[in-house]
Amino acid sequence: xxxxxxxxxxxxxTFTPKLIIAASESSADxxxxxxxxxxxxxxxxxxxxxxxxxxxxxxxxxxxxxAGEEVKVIDRVPLMKQVRQGESxxxxxxxxxxxxxxxxxxxxxxxxxxxxxxxxxQLQCLEDQPFFPERLVKNEKxxxxxxxxxxxxxxxxxxxxxxxxxxxxxTKGFLEYKRxxxxxxxxxSELEGNFKKKGxxxxxxxxxxxxxxxxxxxxxxxxxxxxxxxxADIFPxxxxxxxxxxxxxxxxxxKAKPIVKRAFKAVKKASDTAKKMLHDGVIAADVHKAxxxxxxxxxxxxxxxxDGMPCGxxxxxxxxxxxxxxxxxxxSPLNEKPLVSGNVVSIEPGLYYPxxxxxxxxxxxxxxxxxxxxxxxxxxxxxxx
Amino acid sequence: xxxxxxxxxxxxxTFTPKLIIAASESSADxxxxxxxxxxxxxxxxxxxxxxxxxxxxxxxxxxxxxAGEEVKVIDRVPLMKQVRQGESxxxxxxxxxxxxxxxxxxxxxxxxxxxxxxxxxQLQCLEDQPFFPERLVKNEKxxxxxxxxxxxxxxxxxxxxxxxxxxxxxTKGFLEYKRxxxxxxxxxSELEGNFKKKGxxxxxxxxxxxxxxxxxxxxxxxxxxxxxxxxADIFPxxxxxxxxxxxxxxxxxxKAKPIVKRAFKAVKKASDTAKKMLHDGVIAADVHKAxxxxxxxxxxxxxxxxDGMPCGxxxxxxxxxxxxxxxxxxxSPLNEKPLVSGNVVSIEPGLYYPxxxxxxxxxxxxxxxxxxxxxxxxxxxxxxx
Numbered sequence: 001x002x003x004x005x006x007x008x009x010x011x012x013x014t015f016t017p018k019l020i021i022a023a024s025e026s027s028a029d030x031x032x033x034x035x036x037x038x039x040x041x042x043x044x045x046x047x048x049x050x051x052x053x054x055x056x057x058x059x060x061x062x063x064x065x066x067a068g069e070e071v072k073v074i075d076r077v078p079l080m081k082q083v084r085q086g087e088s089x090x091x092x093x094x095x096x097x098x099x100x101x102x103x104x105x106x107x108x109x110x111x112x113x114x115x116x117x118x119x120x121x122q123l124q125c126l127e128d129q130p131f132f133p134e135r136l137v138k139n140e141k142x143x144x145x146x147x148x149x150x151x152x153x154x155x156x157x158x159x160x161x162x163x164x165x166x167x168x169x170x171t172k173g174f175l176e177y178k179r180x181x182x183x184x185x186x187x188x189s190e191l192e193g194n195f196k197k198k199g200x201x202x203x204x205x206x207x208x209x210x211x212x213x214x215x216x217x218x219x220x221x222x223x224x225x226x227x228x229x230x231x232a233d234i235f236p237x238x239x240x241x242x243x244x245x246x247x248x249x250x251x252x253x254x255k256a257k258p259i260v261k262r263a264f265k266a267v268k269k270a271s272d273t274a275k276k277m278l279h280d281g282v283i284a285a286d287v288h289k290a291x292x293x294x295x296x297x298x299x300x301x302x303x304x305x306x307d308g309m310p311c312g313x314x315x316x317x318x319x320x321x322x323x324x325x326x327x328x329x330x331x332s333p334l335n336e337k338p339l340v341s342g343n344v345v346s347i348e349p350g351l352y353y354p355x356x357x358x359x360x361x362x363x364x365x366x367x368x369x370x371x372x373x374x375x376x377x378x379x380x381x382x383x384x385x
Numbered sequence: 386x387x388x389x390x391x392x393x394x395x396x397x398x399t400f401t402p403k404l405i406i407a408a409s410e411s412s413a414d415x416x417x418x419x420x421x422x423x424x425x426x427x428x429x430x431x432x433x434x435x436x437x438x439x440x441x442x443x444x445x446x447x448x449x450x451x452a453g454e455e456v457k458v459i460d461r462v463p464l465m466k467q468v469r470q471g472e473s474x475x476x477x478x479x480x481x482x483x484x485x486x487x488x489x490x491x492x493x494x495x496x497x498x499x500x501x502x503x504x505x506x507q508l509q510c511l512e513d514q515p516f517f518p519e520r521l522v523k524n525e526k527x528x529x530x531x532x533x534x535x536x537x538x539x540x541x542x543x544x545x546x547x548x549x550x551x552x553x554x555x556t557k558g559f560l561e562y563k564r565x566x567x568x569x570x571x572x573x574s575e576l577e578g579n580f581k582k583k584g585x586x587x588x589x590x591x592x593x594x595x596x597x598x599x600x601x602x603x604x605x606x607x608x609x610x611x612x613x614x615x616x617a618d619i620f621p622x623x624x625x626x627x628x629x630x631x632x633x634x635x636x637x638x639x640k641a642k643p644i645v646k647r648a649f650k651a652v653k654k655a656s657d658t659a660k661k662m663l664h665d666g667v668i669a670a671d672v673h674k675a676x677x678x679x680x681x682x683x684x685x686x687x688x689x690x691x692d693g694m695p696c697g698x699x700x701x702x703x704x705x706x707x708x709x710x711x712x713x714x715x716x717s718p719l720n721e722k723p724l725v726s727g728n729v730v731s732i733e734p735g736l737y738y739p740x741x742x743x744x745x746x747x748x749x750x751x752x753x754x755x756x757x758x759x760x761x762x763x764x765x766x767x768x769x770x
Binding site for chain 1 (some may be wrong): 408411423424425430442443444445446447462490491492493494495496497498499508510512570573574577578579581582583584586587588589600601602603604624631694695699700710711745
């Protein structure tokens, strides 16, 4: 709570105009501020009196319809006439508006920064603080959007589960679906295609069976074997709202080995333990540490495996999810700050060993005053018939 | 030709190490240089003796498998131990490598630039020149990748054509497909879903019927009417190679009005005229101007429409396509440089009027010594039965 008050009082005392030049797809900040989703770069600025976007004539009429209600849309072309020879557009705009200091995001393009600095315009770039701190605390509309993305994610996860259940195990121990060898590539394009048909974009979907799952970001390739854990990490973004869903389950088709069963149980317990701790004010690092301790206590140490690769539980327990798939706040040993009501974070303990692969279980939750709400309802089960 | 020689001689004389910090999805440069496709930021550097990427342990083993052959993959974590208190990672790396001047792309993040500059490290940022000039001239492998993306684009465009042909016109003049009103939204998600099932990502697909098509970037919404032009601009990216396809056709279900027929004929003629001029050495602006003249001569002026919006032919004739959907070289009145063999550009004249909508026809071509090769084979037809 103290932290929140600090931020808002700072903001009131010293309002510095904000400037972003980016495409909505690569900058969640410009999408958050403008509500305008465009694949090419455009300019957003915010003074104490107005919020404006400056767009190309190609985007002008669409921007008028789609940008946020309080956002003024300006056609770039008439403004271009006021740009002096050798002057950058942003420099000209600063001159016209009479602004000599902008607050810019960490990702602000250096070439634009250079031109502004050369023209004597100051730039403030707060690295250790989000550009829009209010993005961390989701409002009702944002929570609805994330819930919608998670609901579709669960629907697609159920499709995956169904395909695995309907698959038969062939004599070589691989899955066959509709009389064809089932591959990670087929599953990925099938699931991602089904997302698109529902207005969601998914890429890099992880379907990583067996030892491939020991590398948390291995996408997975080749035929899917029975009897090994299959890490399925699915994270689509709504084309309409821009908000992400993110969810992981780990399945075994048929019977799992005892060590995999034990690991699954430990990861599930780590998830439960972490979730039980969640409430407004809990220190993020403490939640991570509690989950990590459950895993160690269950006999799954973290370190380097026989292949020299990191093994055990070697990533953060979770991350913020919103207009970015990975955003603040992190639920990691490095984040000693409290989680607050309205933070949306993933809780995703995992175990990874080169001997047998990986287990990861991920739910998405919103922090509440005394507890949390889980966006996910799908149970965590390991073995599928 | 002269221009090319200038660039290469400059490069030999003064090699400055290169530094990029970005995600492959938002920076085509880092994807081009590393061949590693990752959704989160990583670091690429290039000295006279080596090309390296520094990635998180989560991505390390995947990067080893997927990065370019000549690219060394470094795990970020062991390096982190050499970072001094308060030092940024890029500053520490520069110190370890003994580098005091980096060449960085225009989009280099300002916060990283600031840290480097504060540590006394110089940054060179060439704004008017691509970071990797060699990206403009596609090699055989790149041309194959683009051809593959265009082939899938044509396949999906044929699906759209089929759906329009199979649709019936109801008593209110709207299309019905499989007994349901056909909407732009349905077509978009259907086509984009089919792309995904083939391993391609498409978003912002334009299906803009009637007056919606008068704004070149209007995505299109609502039921599809018969008898009006439907601008279909489809541009998927291969998930495997990162190379884009880009193609536009304009269809009318049923009979087109005489003015729409005339406009279509003029745009087709502008496309043919422009393509006939293409060869190594032709000035890009001249190609644009020739196409623009065809349209004016056919009685379609460019200016402001009755609604105050730009009308006629008010965008560039084409743009480069590769790892970015819009990249250099531009085929616009502002680009007085020659196109050279290996440039891949779109040729997409269009006409837009608020009274009846838009016509745009877009092929993708590669410039050759004495001519060009068209990646597209699908004919340009207006009226569909």
